Amino acid sequence: MTRSKGTQAHSDNSAVNASITPSPITSAGESLIPEISPSRQPAWNNPNALTPAGPQGHESLALERAKASFDVNELTLLLHGKESLEQTAKVLEVCENDPVFNKDNFFFESRTERFKGSMERGKHIMDICRERGWDDKMIWKFFTIVDEPGPLFLHFSMFKPTLHGQCDDAQKEKWLPLADNLNIVGCYSQTELGHGSNVQGLETTATYIPSTQEFEIHSPSLTASKWWAGGLGRTATHAIVVARLILGEKDHGTHTFIVQLRSLDDHTPLPGITIGDIGPKYGYGSVDNGFMLFDKVRIPRENMLMRFARVEPDGTYVRPPSSKLSYGTMVMVRANIVDNAATNLARATTIATRYSAVRRQFTNPEASKNDALVAQQQQPVETSVLDYPMQQHRLLTRIAQSYALRFTGNAMMVLYNNLMADLAVGKISALPEVHATSSGLKSLTTDMASAAMEDLRRSCGGHGFLKNSGFPEFIADYLPNVTYEGDNYLLTQQTVRYLIKTFGALKKASAHKIDPKTLTQTTRYLLPATSPTFLTEKWPVVAAADLTNETIVKAFAHRAATMVATLAADLATGTQTWTGAQVDINAISKAHCQFVLVENFHLALATDLKASTSPQLHAVLTRLFKLFALDLIQQDIGSFTPYIHIQPQAPIVKQSIRTLLTELRPDAVALVDAWNFSDYFLNSTLGRYDGRVYEALVEAAAREPLNVGENFNVVSGYEEFYAPLIKAPFKAKL
């Protein structure tokens, strides 16, 4: 594996800051790193060239890295694979050295400036990739590492995949080369001002006119305005438009059409199309989410995407062979969302864990007992925040979550690939389960990641509120994940509908023998709940040693199956209605998906990871698995009763969590380093690989526009607004 400068966050990044020369640590007691600080240059905002008090950040991090119980390179390779690491290195080298990709001013720009910058960077990425012959995968690497959802983003993430998935062969031949070549720039326009979740309620119509063989696209009301599509507002020349297909008097529901929006000559909107940007958002300032109204806009019949449903020239409707065929794409999108949840959560743990190692607050000898930097000093040294049990709990449980999500993301990709292979030969039997589980997982994992990211930001104290901490824009950009591709609450209904149906079928069948070969992940854990003795079973845990991987997974299976069986019974007896049970349904989906996360992680440990990792690394991953699962149990232990007896089993869980935190503590920094996020990507003063946190905060403040140029000595506006107040003649109390 080739490592290029800066690519590997845990490799020798110090070349970037030439005056720090980290040397490997041979034993904890030795003097660590030469005491040279690169900030010893007087600057207007640091005229005495002061350095931070106490142990320097790079010293603390070097000590942490020396403590790791496993080889961080092994884990990096496991997480990313050689090919991806090499691609990352290539793109990173371009980004770090090209001023167009410099992020120094990201946090100072207005939205208008940022959007224009994002256009420039988008163009630059395309030019570079064309010049070097790099494909869409490399374009995607650029988007990821520059870390800016731009106006061209949706062309690659939604427009092209939809053309691939929903065009018939003739349409593919026409549109794909244009899209590949960027002679057209596309977006995906489904959501309307009045309808998001309820896709079947969309109002835009596509009425077929047999005489001219055209569709007339029309917005009948204000709420029919297309709304939210990224890239629509100011960029796209074409859109995939989701509209109700009207043939004669009959409404055939929503279908997809390709519509040209803007002139390819001068980019002005075409007649009948009103279009614009919907305005500023929490995050995504670099994307032109748009609105659009159609006033009887005509498009040729051939612009309906016809791989599945078709309209013949005479207006005859040809039904698709199965309405579920397009679900495959949805599963892939959701698998990507789960994997993104892992990566984003890992990014937040990286910043918070590194900063917690550097940051010292109060002097607590008990907490600092393993800190060689404290032992070395004559005078009292404050305790690294990472040494406080509360902070360890906050950080390490989230580190464990990031790994759990990653292994489930991997498992979902395998499921998706199997599913696509099935669909290719006409088998659709696996679709309902994959769809149900992926819906609930999207909901659970994005909730988990967004909550964790915000708590990790808070774990950095006040400095986590600064944009240059790397948190605020990153979190704001992540937040739409809980809403788009299915609102997190609504999705859980789809999951539980499948579980109830499956449980009913198992119950009917249980009198007979069920062929074990037909059991899937879901049916395997639900089946025992059809037995009358199921509810009387108890968790076989009387001491910490009983908390094996298997008993832990069993607790999650038992809880989820109990909840499904209870709701099924309530629905059957009419004690509950489906609508009335919404709050329960949400909890059941969460329980099911927590089981899936825990079982997938467990299975990976027992199979792939067992085969592919060193014993040291396997031991660390097993601890992360246990911490992840036991923390989930402790958070909501009431829901595991009566299978788990709170007395005396809750204290056993609690004690095991403490032991795991102590065992994992020395690996904390190595576990975040392994994700291999570069400083360029993180763009964080607090999360720097070299620990120069305080120097970086001061350097970033020096660039603030309110401190420089015309504002340098006195801020613009002082003379106009404050001088008259301050210099007003002295009066008695107001």
Next chain:
Amino acid sequence: MTRSKGTQAHSDNSAVNASITPSPITSAGESLIPEISPSRQPAWNNPNALTPAGPQGHESLALERAKASFDVNELTLLLHGKESLEQTAKVLEVCENDPVFNKDNFFFESRTERFKGSMERGKHIMDICRERGWDDKMIWKFFTIVDEPGPLFLHFSMFKPTLHGQCDDAQKEKWLPLADNLNIVGCYSQTELGHGSNVQGLETTATYIPSTQEFEIHSPSLTASKWWAGGLGRTATHAIVVARLILGEKDHGTHTFIVQLRSLDDHTPLPGITIGDIGPKYGYGSVDNGFMLFDKVRIPRENMLMRFARVEPDGTYVRPPSSKLSYGTMVMVRANIVDNAATNLARATTIATRYSAVRRQFTNPEASKNDALVAQQQQPVETSVLDYPMQQHRLLTRIAQSYALRFTGNAMMVLYNNLMADLAVGKISALPEVHATSSGLKSLTTDMASAAMEDLRRSCGGHGFLKNSGFPEFIADYLPNVTYEGDNYLLTQQTVRYLIKTFGALKKASAHKIDPKTLTQTTRYLLPATSPTFLTEKWPVVAAADLTNETIVKAFAHRAATMVATLAADLATGTQTWTGAQVDINAISKAHCQFVLVENFHLALATDLKASTSPQLHAVLTRLFKLFALDLIQQDIGSFTPYIHIQPQAPIVKQSIRTLLTELRPDAVALVDAWNFSDYFLNSTLGRYDGRVYEALVEAAAREPLNVGENFNVVSGYEEFYAPLIKAPFKAKL
């Protein structure tokens, strides 16, 4: 009570939008409001003057308002009082009619623009208040209603109160008139780059020089840089500086000093003072949080604030009579934070509840069964989102929280006033308990409010991600509450330290009789836990009717007392150390403070509210109390065992919550209207009093800078960046 236009959100606000004329509803079945929509004006972005499909927003809200079981004006008066409502009306009238206070461009401005605007608004507020002879209370009303923390904010919230609290009489005479008259503008500079929570670890020194009777203020390291103080960066002429007092060789720890920072002639920083803005943050863009380094800056001895500790001219240190005298201010600040948590949470419930009434999604006859607008129509009408049980649960539990926090905020103000009366006559016995409970309450209530605000934002679906929803900036501005004035995790240690100490004292005393007159809120609930039979007690609930206010409060008291007793025993036996128990300590503080919230709300219902409210309103508030408390039990029911038996008591709790949600559903909109937030204050497209949500969204988008001026037809940057891509000669697939 005089009501002026727009002041009362639930009064006839429609005068602002002259073409809507809401008429009172006489019965649910009647046709409601004239079908006139003010958006029926063609506009560039709505050329066909389209209106929303389905029932109009104002119809849905009118129907909701007609359902209320109580008089909304009665509740408004209870929440705010006549005087405050009249002050609000006066300020609102100014803000709504003065272009300087117009908020239309708030979401479009860069930070630099916003900051300058904020200077202008600050100046304008001062001018208006001087002209009209309005006092600081009215200035504060302006800050609240304009809803923009500005550079002058800290002058009023921290600088002046500190002068009042910590100056001796001679100092007050010198500084207060200058501060009152704004001849000096101040800030409060305590936190440093390297120290926030650990105030005792601050590094800035104030070394006394007896020969000149001066202090030398100095920053010995980079981490000693003052950091975060609001108003410091570009505005303040003076600062209260917290620094270590050094007399000869001896370090007396942190004390407060007043330091002039900038010239009163030209506002340039004085020699030896390096100063600037720390850069952009999550929120608070309109505040210049600053950094500052001192290079041996001399100030006169008289600039040490000497109400408590003193330094004599010869350098003799005079100790303060009690180190706890300054805690009074801290209690007041925290009481304000609790009350702010209530108001901010209520603001979020207002936006989410009104929008949920207007927004319709899917057609669900069961959920819509009480919706007269659905019954009226011939064709199917979608279900108001507020009619879905999941949404009701999310909104109504948060509405209940907002009221619970308000009544605790009130109770804390009473405590504070009693405390100050005590302190005035030298009694400090109440201080430890008030300090402990207020610390934990600050932590619990700000966590509760911030979590609720974000979930309420998400409950608005995608549109909650738009800045003009009123959520993103508002939430970002609120978030520092969980960190400042004591980090939420650290504070809980102060709370529990007091509880453990108190429990120990009660235990020792319990053999003897304790005088019931000496019992406080905390000792009253902890005392029973000193009995050996306490842990065997059971919750006396076998049916929903047993869930009286008293049994509910008892559950919270029992849980908290059990947790305190358990930790006390563990610490006594050495099973746990204080540092090792941090995770438990956090949970105990939460349990204690939930008890305080529940008991305070209960006490208010039994006394003040019983006397002052109509039976209808008292019934509604009682439901809110029960929903608030039972929801907290359900969320973490495992922690209530073994006092609560999950089987069969959890289902009783669950069923009661459902009943309460059904009972409170018709009052949802009235309960948020009662907080009386004006449209001007909310600045929200989704939370408008008149329900014109979709029209407002479209109107706001029309103002987006990317859509207007030079960007109108084609966005600036297209020619430079996209045209070359789109017009590139067609090539084969990349």
